[in-house]
Amino acid sequence: MARRPLTNPRKQASQERSRATVDALIEATARILVRDGFDKASTNRIAEQAGVSIGSLYQYYPSKEALVAAVIDRHNRGLMQVVQGALAEVAGLPIEKAVRKMVAIAIDAHRLDPKLHRVLAEQLPRTGRLAKLETFNREIYALFKAYLESRRDELRTVDLELAAFVCVTSIEALTHTAVLHRPDILSGETVATLVDEATRLVVRYLR
Amino acid sequence: MARRPLTNPRKQASQERSRATVDALIEATARILVRDGFDKASTNRIAEQAGVSIGSLYQYYPSKEALVAAVIDRHNRGLMQVVQGALAEVAGLPIEKAVRKMVAIAIDAHRLDPKLHRVLAEQLPRTGRLAKLETFNREIYALFKAYLESRRDELRTVDLELAAFVCVTSIEALTHTAVLHRPDILSGETVATLVDEATRLVVRYLR
Amino acid sequence: MARRPLTNPRKQASQERSRATVDALIEATARILVRDGFDKASTNRIAEQAGVSIGSLYQYYPSKEALVAAVIDRHNRGLMQVVQGALAEVAGLPIEKAVRKMVAIAIDAHRLDPKLHRVLAEQLPRTGRLAKLETFNREIYALFKAYLESRRDELRTVDLELAAFVCVTSIEALTHTAVLHRPDILSGETVATLVDEATRLVVRYLR
Amino acid sequence: MARRPLTNPRKQASQERSRATVDALIEATARILVRDGFDKASTNRIAEQAGVSIGSLYQYYPSKEALVAAVIDRHNRGLMQVVQGALAEVAGLPIEKAVRKMVAIAIDAHRLDPKLHRVLAEQLPRTGRLAKLETFNREIYALFKAYLESRRDELRTVDLELAAFVCVTSIEALTHTAVLHRPDILSGETVATLVDEATRLVVRYLR
């Protein structure tokens, strides 16, 4: 009964040597995801790429899913750093400037290891333990909603929960799609154009 | 290795019996995708569910991918019917009404066999021949852009290509996310609210 | 839920070709059990010995256990044939002769493929689905008890169920141990001695 | 391949700490055998349960088999204590009383840690160094034969070696089977019945 969730790491790497092994495994997983795709990312191949025996791999991660989950976590931590840092600057700004900044952040975030981002977005079966991707977005909703609350008097009357949903979903979709599927839209100065447009979309919606 | 990736049906099912076989195969694939997920959808299982021998399956479809692609096509054809029909009604309408209608259509479209929609959206590796999902959206962009052109004098000055991208992407993201991940937003009369909000978002952006 | 018991064959071999495959698998399993022991009887090795691909093996048996169970069944069917046939002759005999005959049968039975018998008796983990070995003995108890009932008036007053347990268990233990572990006791004419002794043991107990 | 099969402890645990480690290892092995069965008893798990590093385990026992053999030895030593002590009392008794006592002893012996006894009897592959289980019985034979010799004048003429085989094998089989597989036979006062029957079986055989 109560089988432990197969996505959590198996043991903490205490000694320095094992720390290196764990790092190598995650790094190898990410590299293979990017280079060969999710389907080709077998545990054997990951172990080989990490220069580690398959036995060691299973000493630290109980499954391929756990490894991928670790890569996702690492990626999300990276994103969060970008986003949170930038969002702090936004706190005091008026809506127009704030939204503009946020759109820029979103684009930056999507450009942080975009190949990995694409694989995670497009090849991961949102199944089993890998469904936990939503966690990340929930946090963004919360942060954005908090900002809206601090500026409520500049907004029209609206359910802030719903407004946050509309804004975050739209900005994320626009930047995601643009970065991953419409490189034409982002080439050179058209970046500015996209930022303008997305900002206009959101700002006029909120006011 | 390096087996040729075949995605197209092998032969047109000209005779009636063949037609029935093909239908049974696609139907079985869809049913299994929904019931058991992409991972569990083995060709042997599909053949069994279709009441057809595995040999026959390969007589009509050269690979599992081809089968899934056929399901996608069928689903997209269904979507297109809903969308195109409804979009025709939109042609003559002023922007506000047109957009409102389009949002409603998008929601309806996502509600057409939503379980299958979800599987296609979340479990399919967007890899190999299965990457062709974009095709569908391209057509929608084109239709929407055509509408915008017909109403250009009611719009602010803007690159219509870009505007279409912004509008279609946003509407699709909002309706998709709401239908698949935020059932709370769509329960009962809040549907109307979502339609209002999405309409406002797009209309004010365009003007 | 209700996962099918992993010891039953997977599908009936309908065509002649598959019948041959199934036979080869069981034969190979028995041979390897005898030659290399239970631990070395891996599915790969069995398939190889059977001249069949590992895939085919799993088409008919879902596990190593299922294969071993099939061997046990076949062995037990063989034993039953020996035992039942001989037991029929015993029906009308008086106790002394009947018991003597039964002891002889028991020895014969243990000598039917004794190497396989030994492996089944000594190397099988009586665990999981392989615990079903008892079935066989139950039938023997019943047959013996039926005989005792038919001769009740020649016996002292005794719970026949219990008496059957005592007699069958003793005869089985003596013949089993002698055949498998004490070849000295069975060499040449000492067989007769063992039969004498076992007969005396049981007959005097019953009267 | 061809690794040397080592079954003897590696060194005498002379110092106190070592002694504690060895004890912990054997205790852990026994506990895991009982709780999880032979298959699940991996050396890593045993080491963990013993609160000892896997390296230390191999410092004291060169293989998993050696560990299990140690458990068997400990169990057998326990049995021997029960049996020998009781058998001493038997020395001077007449046959009827002596046999009755021995049967009772046999039942007691099987009830000494019956769960472990069952695992040892049913899950251990009687293979490699683990085949040495017979040792124990040999000693019992010898003790019993010695008793018979001391009472030869009360017995019919018979090969005492053979008679010992018949008696010991029967008693052991009856008590073993009753304790492990026929709890019904041993519930409450039926114990007495079984003792009566087994005694009758052996006594009448010997006279």
Add this chain to the structure above:
DNA sequence: TATGAATGAGACTTCATTCAT
């Protein structure tokens, strides 16, 4: 054309054991 038996590469995983620290 249909059938379904057969294939086998390759995925996942465990575990007894070694050895550097």
Add this chain to the structure above:
DNA sequence: TATGAATGAAGTCTCATTCAT
């Protein structure tokens, strides 16, 4: 002497696909 990280052979099993009948 103790530790525990690392090893890798070997085992179980699946599944897309082929091909003889």
